[in-house]
Amino acid sequence: MMKVHIDEVTEGCRIAEDIMGLTTHPIVKKGTELEAIHIEALKAFHIQYVEVFSTLSDGSSVEAEPVREEEVEVRKEPESTPFKKQYMELIIYYNGVFNSWQSGGKIDIVALKSRLMPLLRQVAKDKSIIYQLHRWSEAKHYIAHHSVSTALISYLLAEKAGYDQGSCTQLAVAGMLTDTGMAKMPMSILKKSGALTQDEAREIRKHPLYSYQYVMDSPLLRNEMKAAILQHHERLDGSGYPKGSRGDEISKSSQVLALADVFHAMTSERLYRAKKSPFRSLEVIWEDEMGKFDIALLRALQEIIGGLATGTPVILSDGRTAEVIFTQPQHLLRPVVKSGEDMIDLTKERKLYIEQVIS
Template identity: 30%
Template sequence: MDSYLGRILKNDLINAYGVTVIPARSVLNAEHLELIRKQRINTLDIVFTDEQPQTPACREMVNGVVEVSKDLFNSFRLTRKVPLADIRKDVVPVVQEISLLPDIFALFEAIQGKDDYTYQHNIGVGVLSTLIGRWMNMGQAELSVLSLAATLHDIGKLKIPSELLNKPDKLTAEEFAMVRKHTIYGYEMLKETTGANSHITLTALQHHERNDGKGYPLGLKEEQIDSYSKIVAVADIFHAMSSKRPYHEAMPFHSIVEQMRRGSFGALDPHVVSVFLENIVKRTVGRDVILTDGRVGEIVYLNPHNIETPLIKIDGEYIDLGKMRDLKIKEISI
């Protein structure tokens, strides 16, 4: 039913008891599809209009909420208080709305950090974490906490000199040790903030912890790490690697997927990684992709044994990436 995403209902969808589940004119999103499954609505009863949904431009939504969050975060420098209530009211609802946009690859492009990385990163990680939470079937109350925790995960960087955060060269050992302290600073800032529960404070502290104990700041392992922190860690890595940053260019799609699978970015929670990557990759069927040799093709079939090496159609020819080690997907077209 993923092909239904973003389409407009012509008629009300009614369940077996005669109750309208989704009203006519609704633009179907992921939550609607889940509702259709749970209510066991016959897909033959679903009729769409030929209209295109009038959704706000994703990039405009992201830019707008980045500016709002930037102002709110910077208010800390004057008041020395985390504006938690304002972020919950003015930022989190937009983060959640962006995460519901039907084309996740257009969404990924819109949230990539480019010019104002620090603040775009906060929103990008908030959106990606919300997506993962929804794919892990979190309830709305849990999802709201996760969105807030993810958006605030790097708030401790407000106490790190901006010239260090934006340094184009490799950090020295002393500078890296200073940047690492943002996890401690964030925890301390949020611990003193009214309304910040343990998931929010621990996410700021633990989003760089890894399952094998090789993360920081405390070297925690597996069950010692907060469950929300594990989700944010995956979103944090994906957004950082897919964004242009002061000291590196954005990585190609295939490299990020492969390296996350291999654990090249540290021992991330395997269940969270699996849910995230499989939900991304299964949405590539029917998409145009740019291969590493420059050719453009369409993904027509996923390899069940390795979904990252699909069957590609190029000008009537079919190419199995599972049999061509040197050919990869460089980019998903939007």
């Protein structure tokens, strides 16, 4: 074993001792072969040094200079960022249990919910977290990021739509479970970076049914939420799947999950395309997907994403930094901003949009 600085750790290193986080569960367990997501999580937790085995997973030697105990720096712990720490911890946990589902394991909804609840409490207090979710998502671990983020967005959307607290939490848990059925998909499909064939697309369209089968006997979810999981890819105009349901055949809860699902998917990096700005993604949904989603829910999501306060710093799609000066109620996604000496009305400069809100 050897102690190395986190900046010298590379993918393929194997952890020699459990690395603990904010909970009683390890961030990374002993024996784990590190991937980029693990290294990012360790840095998010401000882990400076880790114990690794002296050989990589392929048998080659670790090319890092071991650190002697007397050289270990004693530093004041940086300012805590509990949300991202717990978010990354849940991503790693979800990846682990997803692998077990692929091998036939059962879903432990209690364990998933217990890890989700601290995130729900924080996002309820600080809704600006929603602007960060797409930045953390990565194509390699898309299903985990998408599942957790869909849960958080579903919670905020349900809250904005007037659901009671219990229903908001139920919808968040349901949102995290919508893609459990992906565990039954062939790895050749999950890892494919190009367009799916017709047969592969038909196979993917079965995942809502598989997700429903995972949860249908659970007493922890209301029947309404189980049905919402089954219907989360249905569309009001009948263009969705698996049944091609339309209009009143689709429950309101299903529509909450559907909008949260497609919004996060559009903002996230995928194996076959780059991520989009939350502002631009929501505009595309309004422009290209009209008739597929509930208008009231679209307006609710627009109010969550748009309506930035005066003085909010942003980055525009052309790379310039700016600050919000004024937002018209009918154009929440396109405020008037100031960049340097330039006043820019985004309702008129249609080629520009807000790329990122600076926290």
